[in-house]
Amino acid sequence: MRTTPSAAEFFEEYVRARAAGLTRVAYLLTGDAHLADDLVQATLIEVAARWERILAGGDPEPYVRTVLYRKHLSWRRRHRREALPTGDLPEPAGPDISGRVTTAVAVRAALAALAPKQRAVLVLRYFEDLTESQAARVLGVTVGTVRSQTRDALARLRKIAPELTDAVEVVRR
Template identity: 80%
Template sequence: MRTPPSRSSSSGEELFEEYVRARVAGLSRIAYLLTGDAHLADDLVQATLIEVAARWDRILAGGDPEPYVRKVLHRKHLSWRRRYRREAVPTGIVPERAGPDISGGVTTTVAVREALAVLAPKQRAVLVLRYFEDLTETQAASVLGVTVGTVRSQTRDALARLRKLAPALTDVVRVAR
């Protein structure tokens, strides 16, 4: 006969399941912006949640789990980038499809995705944290484990690189400033 789980572990599991249901879409969006690939983003979110689940009770004891989960997500991404740096990366430009552009904001979305793909991993992480997750410089520095000055310089360098490599995004970069 199976014994029922203890009330405290069940409560922790339920809280974790609630957190995952509430945040998985947002975490997936962030992971997609970081990786530029839907499948890698799913893997990154899954690996992050596996690590977080193992420490969930301790994370809850510290208060709000969101900063910790973000930190794990971004550090895992940087770790993956270092580990798989030598994988084949497709090059060249995919030809445009014939037909009128009826996509509206999709063109900008694609341009942003392509621009993020050419940035260094830390630059990409800083821009995602600052402008997509709307974190302050201090919060972004905490997530990445760097100083506020590093966040500022990475942001400045990333925006300058975007201006140079993706002139189509000049308006988007201007808004970000």
């Protein structure tokens, strides 16, 4: 009888444990549930091919995140001419039942208006709670680039979504 799980079993366990979290991050990056699922699937396919080597390096999470973020950026570069989400939201079907929902919609629309790298930096820094150096490592850029992208993204958010100013000010602190 085998006592140690195989790499494939470790991969299955990892996917079960992290798929929902990766999909949430991918949704924040893409702004589309279907694209988020596709991004996670493409990421996991790429990672599965190298899983034994990834496990040999220790914790697979940083590697998987790096693949996810970089794959998102490369998809955006490749598909720039595709339809882009508009800033116009449809009229709500019913009454506004929650300020949280309104804020969430405004945040999604504002994130969709940012450049892909700016969006990735904000998600890494404020949703994933990574440091500047960790975010730089994930994206394969310098810490200075992370700082400037963060600064520019927050300034753009203040300009395009003034209703989120309080949220942006909390993020800056």
